[in-house]
Amino acid sequence: MTALLFRDLKLAVRAGGGAMIGVLFFMTVVAVIPFGVGPDLNLLARIGPAILWIGALLAALLGLDRLFQAEREDGSLDLLLMQETPLVLTVLVKCLAHWLATGLPLVLASPLLSLFMNMDAAAIGATMLTLLVGTPAITFIGAAGAAIAVALPRGGLLVSILVLPLAIPVLIFGVSAVYAAVQEPAPFLPPFLFLTALTLVFAVIGPVAAAAALRASTD
Amino acid sequence: MSEQSLAIRKFSDLANPTRFLALSGAVWPWMAAATALFFAVGLYLCFATVGDYQQGETVRIMYVHVPAAWLSMMCYSVMALSALGTLVWRHPLADVSAKTAAPIGACFTFIALVTGSLWGKPMWGTWWVWDARLTSVFVLFLMYLGLIALNRAVDDPARAAKVGAILILVGFVNIPIIKFSVDWWNTLHQPASVIRLDGPAIDPEFLRPLLVMAIAFTLLFFTLHIVAMRNEILRRRVSTLRRLAARSAGRGTSGPVPAGVGEGHP
Amino acid sequence: MRLVAEGLSARRGEDLIFRDVSFDIGVGETLVVKGPNGSGKSTLLRVVAGLLPRESGKIMLAGGEGQGFDTVAGACHYLGHRNAMKRELTVEENLRFWKDFLGDSDGGAGVAIDEAADAVGLGSILHLPFGYLSAGQQRRMAMAKLLVAWRPVWILDEPTAALDAAAEAMFAGLVKGHLSRGGLALAATHQPLGLGAVNELHMKGFAVDSAEAWA
Numbered sequence: 218m219t220a221l222l223f224r225d226l227k228l229a230v231r232a233g234g235g236a237m238i239g240v241l242f243f244m245t246v247v248a249v250i251p252f253g254v255g256p257d258l259n260l261l262a263r264i265g266p267a268i269l270w271i272g273a274l275l276a277a278l279l280g281l282d283r284l285f286q287a288e289r290e291d292g293s294l295d296l297l298l299m300q301e302t303p304l305v306l307t308v309l310v311k312c313l314a315h316w317l318a319t320g321l322p323l324v325l326a327s328p329l330l331s332l333f334m335n336m337d338a339a340a341i342g343a344t345m346l347t348l349l350v351g352t353p354a355i356t357f358i359g360a361a362g363a364a365i366a367v368a369l370p371r372g373g374l375l376v377s378i379l380v381l382p383l384a385i386p387v388l389i390f391g392v393s394a395v396y397a398a399v400q401e402p403a404p405f406l407p408p409f410l411f412l413t414a415l416t417l418v419f420a421v422i423g424p425v426a427a428a429a430a431l432r433a434s435t436d
Numbered sequence: 437m438s439e440q441s442l443a444i445r446k447f448s449d450l451a452n453p454t455r456f457l458a459l460s461g462a463v464w465p466w467m468a469a470a471t472a473l474f475f476a477v478g479l480y481l482c483f484a485t486v487g488d489y490q491q492g493e494t495v496r497i498m499y500v501h502v503p504a505a506w507l508s509m510m511c512y513s514v515m516a517l518s519a520l521g522t523l524v525w526r527h528p529l530a531d532v533s534a535k536t537a538a539p540i541g542a543c544f545t546f547i548a549l550v551t552g553s554l555w556g557k558p559m560w561g562t563w564w565v566w567d568a569r570l571t572s573v574f575v576l577f578l579m580y581l582g583l584i585a586l587n588r589a590v591d592d593p594a595r596a597a598k599v600g601a602i603l604i605l606v607g608f609v610n611i612p613i614i615k616f617s618v619d620w621w622n623t624l625h626q627p628a629s630v631i632r633l634d635g636p637a638i639d640p641e642f643l644r645p646l647l648v649m650a651i652a653f654t655l656l657f658f659t660l661h662i663v664a665m666r667n668e669i670l671r672r673r674v675s676t677l678r679r680l681a682a683r684s685a686g687r688g689t690s691g692p693v694p695a696g697v698g699e700g701h702p
Numbered sequence: 703m704r705l706v707a708e709g710l711s712a713r714r715g716e717d718l719i720f721r722d723v724s725f726d727i728g729v730g731e732t733l734v735v736k737g738p739n740g741s742g743k744s745t746l747l748r749v750v751a752g753l754l755p756r757e758s759g760k761i762m763l764a765g766g767e768g769q770g771f772d773t774v775a776g777a778c779h780y781l782g783h784r785n786a787m788k789r790e791l792t793v794e795e796n797l798r799f800w801k802d803f804l805g806d807s808d809g810g811a812g813v814a815i816d817e818a819a820d821a822v823g824l825g826s827i828l829h830l831p832f833g834y835l836s837a838g839q840q841r842r843m844a845m846a847k848l849l850v851a852w853r854p855v856w857i858l859d860e861p862t863a864a865l866d867a868a869a870e871a872m873f874a875g876l877v878k879g880h881l882s883r884g885g886l887a888l889a890a891t892h893q894p895l896g897l898g899a900v901n902e903l904h905m906k907g908f909a910v911d912s913a914e915a916w917a
Contacts (some may be wrong), residue, residue, distance in 0.1 A: 218803075219802075220798070220803045221799070221803055222800050223799075224788070224791070224795070224803075226792060227790075227795065228788060228790055228791065231790040231791070257804035281852045290784075290786060291784050291785065291786055291787065291788065291789075292782050292783070292784025293786040293787075293788075295751070295753055295780055295782055296780065296786050296800075296804070298752075298753060298775075299751055299752060299753065299776070299778060300775075300776065300803075300804065301771070301772050301773060301775075301776035335713040360773060401707065427779040435748070435753045435754060
């Protein structure tokens with residue numbers, strides 16, 4: 218299984234891999250927002266966490282459609298399906314590799330982008346922490362969407378359409394945890410723990426659903 | 437050494453890169469030395485001059501920031517010229533030049549952004565302001581990163597060169613439009629509340645180190661660019677050799693290439 | 703051990719592709735599936751590999767080591783039309799991944815990566831990216847994949863489609879070696895594999911009777 222993890226990481230970093238594209242997309246989305254809402258630093262500081270979360274959500278979805286499609290196109294998927302190791306585990310490892318290659322860079326890039334949004338230190342820390350905990354949930358639930366769309370032409374857009382509604386709870390608790398951290402009366406911990414719970418639940422639901430969808434998709 | 441003779445024969449029809457390698461091999465150490473010299477003098481002058489009475493010591497950041505910002509634009513111009521060379525004259529070195537200039541340009545732009553925000557923190561009290569000029573540089577940085585990503589995404593250099601050149605030229609035409617619209621956007625939202633970098637005329641006291649540093653940075657750019665081009669050419673030769681090796685493998689002894697390889701071992 | 707199929711039938715969509723196919727392959731034996739295009743050769747192989755559901759019948763491993771496997775698919779190597787290798791990685795990285803990921807099943811051991819590459823005659827280009835290789839070389843490397851991890855059953859779908867005569871002979875040698883080490887093989891092909899006397903299973907273009915139900 219570590220072999221699969223390292224192979225997927227290598228593929229992500231090699232030429233044409235998606236690791237860098239996700240971060241670049243994240244940066245571009247966040248950089249474009251001020252042109253829409255105006256350069257008012259107070260306003261940007263207020264909406265910054267939400268912008269970062271939405272940007273990260275979209276960027277995390279970006280490369281997901283290739284998660285299983287690439288394996289299917291070159292025939293590797295057949296071999297992954299045939300093994301006696303549980304398919305759920307294989308999917309989970311692929312999700313982990315995908316998150317390490319595309320989700321983690323988003324988390325690491327978020328403080329830099331926070332500066333563009335004129336956010337203060339507490340908000341930056343909270344955003345980073347919630348992204349760290351929340352983005353795996355997007356990957357896990359996205360894997361289910363990617364597996365469902367694996368056999369479809371132009372599955373990429375479809376994955377986003379399928380997964381975005383499912384990821385709304387993650388966005389809600391992620392953003393509210395950040396605001397709870399910066400605005401005094403609201404407590405930080407309840408939304409943050411909800412977010413953690415969501416990630417854990419999705420870590421189960423996502424791979425199980427994805428494995429079932431992959432089994433059904435063979436032809 | 438046998439591989440080298442093969443490479444040279446393979447590339448003999450592309451005499452330009454070979455001649456470029458020979459010429460640049462002789463030139464670049466001198467350029468590197470000149471760069472080091474100018475940097476030594478420039479850095480000395482940077483710290484020898486007095487600080488500004490308003491900005492204090494932070495004015496010294498300008499000696500790095502301004503040349504970097506200037507080069508970020510010049511590098512894009514070099515890339516645009518190279519892109520023209522690729523599309524119009526199909527010069528084999530043009531796309532090597534455009535491809536290798538992108539990461540260097542991105543670095544200079546990044547330096548300009550970082551030093552700008554380091555300067556902005558004590559001056560404006562914030563790391564970043566959506567000032568028209570800063571924003572334009574940031575957009576330029578994003579364009580550089582996009583070009584690098586494009587070059588990485590296409591594995592055939594010839595194809596990457598053409599589409600990259602088109603994107604560079606579209607970007608080049610767009611830069612004035614972006615600049616104009618960002619100015620428009622900025623004045624629309626923010627009537628001249630931000631302290632501009634271009635204050636009153638610069639005192640000669642500051643101008644001298646600035647000029648020396650500008651020359652040093654320019655030399656640095658060209659040195660890095662030449663060395664990067666050499667690396668890219670060598671990288672392409674290696675990849676050509678590897679493709680040749682792949683084609684000749686498993687054919688037994690009757691293949692055409694082993695005869696060429698054998699030349700080095702009489 | 704034996705690979706036994708009894709009364710298999712399979713559908714694709716609404717159409718019944720084949721019906722009532724039975725075979726029994728023992729150690730050291732090869733069953734070659736023949737038939738015109740569309741007669742269901744590939745479907746049969748994918749059903750045996752567990753990649754497609756079967757309509758009826760059963761597939762099992764009988765006797766000896768066959769008991770050790772949870773699923774039939776777990777005992778199989780499947781060489782399909784596509785090579786299951788990544789263009790961006792080097793040949794060695796590809797083979798090492800499959801060696802580590804697949805692991806050896808009971809009753810045998812895979813060979814080292816350079817040995818496997820030598821066996822397909824491409825030992826000198828292990829360090830190259832897989833995408834640099836020609837179609838025939840890629841196919842041969844996909845065959846090397848069968849050697850790096852041990853599986854008693856080889857399921858081969860048109861294995862020699864992109865190969866020249868020399869490589870076909872090489873591949874026949876690989877299959878013979880596999881048979882002599884206690885393996886068995888199930889292959890679908892138009893071309894003779896050069897294995898000498900083998901059992902053959904002829905798939906007939908199936909007269910669709912499910913269509914009659916809609917007529």
